[in-house]
Amino acid sequence: MQRETWTNWARTETAHPRRIATPASVTELAALVADAAANGLRVKAVGSGHSFTGAAVTDGILVSLDRLTGIDAVTPTDDGAHVTVWAGTRLRALNEALWERGYAMRNLGDIDAQSIAGAIATGTHGTGARFGGLATMVAGLEMVLPDGAVVWCSPTERPELFEAARIGLGALGVVTRVVLDCTAAYAMHAAETSDSLDATLERLDEDRTGVDHFEFYWFPHTRRVLTKRNTRLPVDTPLAPVPTVSGYISDELLSNVLFEGINRFTTALPQTIPAVNSVTARVLGSREFTDRSYRVFASSRRVRFREMEYAVPAETLTDVLAEIEGWIGRTDYRVAFPVEVRFAAADDVWLSTAHGRETAYVAVHQYHRRDHTSYFRAVEDIARAVDGRPHWGKLHGRTRDDLRTTYPRFDDVVAVRDDVDPQRTFGNEYLERVLG
Numbered sequence: 001m002q003r004e005t006w007t008n009w010a011r012t013e014t015a016h017p018r019r020i021a022t023p024a025s026v027t028e029l030a031a032l033v034a035d036a037a038a039n040g041l042r043v044k045a046v047g048s049g050h051s052f053t054g055a056a057v058t059d060g061i062l063v064s065l066d067r068l069t070g071i072d073a074v075t076p077t078d079d080g081a082h083v084t085v086w087a088g089t090r091l092r093a094l095n096e097a098l099w100e101r102g103y104a105m106r107n108l109g110d111i112d113a114q115s116i117a118g119a120i121a122t123g124t125h126g127t128g129a130r131f132g133g134l135a136t137m138v139a140g141l142e143m144v145l146p147d148g149a150v151v152w153c154s155p156t157e158r159p160e161l162f163e164a165a166r167i168g169l170g171a172l173g174v175v176t177r178v179v180l181d182c183t184a185a186y187a188m189h190a191a192e193t194s195d196s197l198d199a200t201l202e203r204l205d206e207d208r209t210g211v212d213h214f215e216f217y218w219f220p221h222t223r224r225v226l227t228k229r230n231t232r233l234p235v236d237t238p239l240a241p242v243p244t245v246s247g248y249i250s251d252e253l254l255s256n257v258l259f260e261g262i263n264r265f266t267t268a269l270p271q272t273i274p275a276v277n278s279v280t281a282r283v284l285g286s287r288e289f290t291d292r293s294y295r296v297f298a299s300s301r302r303v304r305f306r307e308m309e310y311a312v313p314a315e316t317l318t319d320v321l322a323e324i325e326g327w328i329g330r331t332d333y334r335v336a337f338p339v340e341v342r343f344a345a346a347d348d349v350w351l352s353t354a355h356g357r358e359t360a361y362v363a364v365h366q367y368h369r370r371d372h373t374s375y376f377r378a379v380e381d382i383a384r385a386v387d388g389r390p391h392w393g394k395l396h397g398r399t400r401d402d403l404r405t406t407y408p409r410f411d412d413v414v415a416v417r418d419d420v421d422p423q424r425t426f427g428n429e430y431l432e433r434v435l436g
């Protein structure tokens with residue numbers, strides 16, 4: 001049989017599904033799922049393939065919701081609106097469509113290429129100690145279950161399914177519509193500064209809790225960081241976006257074109273990385289601008305890389321970074337990509353990496369032509385020692401047995417899965433590893 005080939009953005013996963021389907025309606029999708037289940041075939045929904053893990057891989061039917069996109073309904077609330085969105089909508093299109101209607105996502109990650117259902121499914125998050133990840137904004141979900149039933153779930157309707165499906169890893173059903181609790185549109189001021197790691201860690205509590213959206217990038221082999229402080233502003237604040245030319249230079253040339261060149265050069269000559277990192281940390285120096293919130297959150301990432309990200313208790317961050325620096329210092333491992341540090345509020349989503357605790361995120365990256373395994377393994381060991389939780393969509397080596405102990409509601413998720421998908425119609429290798 002001729003099979004189609006699917007590959008994810010990072011080129012870490014390839015699948016040869018029996019068929020790639022793009023249903024044009026929920027009815028068509030429901031019939032497809034029921035038919036596949038009746039014939040013992042597996043089904044997997046895919047978004048934009050931006051997970052580094054095999055979360056979206058299948059040898060059965062790969063279902064893209066690219067024809068189920070856009071805003072379906074808007075119901076105003078006290079401080080924004082409940083916006084019902086078709087699951088295949090890309091964040092880029094969603095953000096524009098929300099802005100046109102006077103609304104915005106309460107927080108966002110650093111790219112906008114993902115589908116809304118895919119982003120939610122793996123616990124995609126941004127930064128900000130008072131804010132949660134995207135799944136905390138979900139107020140309701142419409143899903144297709146293995147028998148083809150189309151059901152809604154929310155805090156009041158099938159609440160157990162809702163809690164498990166908010167970050168559902170694609171294991172419980174194909175999400176077709178998402179109700180998002182959006183806020184009124186807002187502008188944002190961005191301040192980016194080159195600083196020392198020591199000064200940044202000294203001021204950490206103040207910045208983490210005092211700045212709306214604080215993050216920093218630490219350049220390994222140096223004690224330099226790039227800090228980003230984003231402050232929310234009223235929607236009618238006069239905008240002062242990055243001018244096109246300097247935006248092109250810093251976002252496109254330095255962050256993508258030159259950075260690709262740097263990575264090719266340092267792949268050939270890894271011993272130059274410490275010197276190169278010192279220069280990069282200073283060149284990506286200070287700038288300020290004000291723009292629509294969603295334009296400030298997202299940047300373009302065209303240098304291909306591998307990533308692992310760990311959610312650690314916020315109070316352990318300084319020790320975790322020191323351990324990572326110690327490991328890099330003790331080995332001859334060289335990495336040109338900065339370590340990204342972000343923050344989130346504690347939340348109550350069952351499989352959220354920030355479940356029940358104030359969280360710091362530590363993300364490590366490696367250029368796709370370099371070997372990342374020893375680095376990621378070392379950082380994983382360091383993060384595990386402080387009860388770190390891996391991002392569900394990024395590389396990690398954890399399994400069901402050792403994940404179970406860090407998520408108080410893990411067994412509840414497994415119970416909901418056993419109930420709605422006992423035949424594992426939505427199963428795949430990744431889910432077998434992490435959920436059993």
Ligand SMILES: Cc1cc2nc3c(=O)[nH]c(=O)nc-3n(C[C@H](O)[C@H](O)[C@H](O)COP(=O)(O)OP(=O)(O)OC[C@H]3O[C@@H](n4cnc5c(N)ncnc54)[C@H](O)[C@@H]3O)c2cc1C
Pocket residue numbers: 009010044045046047048049050051052055056065087088108109110111113114115116117118119120121122123124125126169170171173174175176301391393394
């Ligand atoms: C360059 C880059 C930058 C990133 N930045 C961030 C960031 O800032 N913050 C962060 O937290 N993460 C980030 N990520 C990770 C990314 O947000 C997640 O991996 C996200 O899940 C990708 O969304 P997607 O639409 O590509 O989903 P896919 O990778 O295609 O799928 C992810 C999972 O969602 C499931 N799924 C997709 N659609 C549906 C549906 N309709 N119903 C049920 N399940 C579904 C799939 O089966 C799979 O299990 C980044 C990744 C890349 C490559």
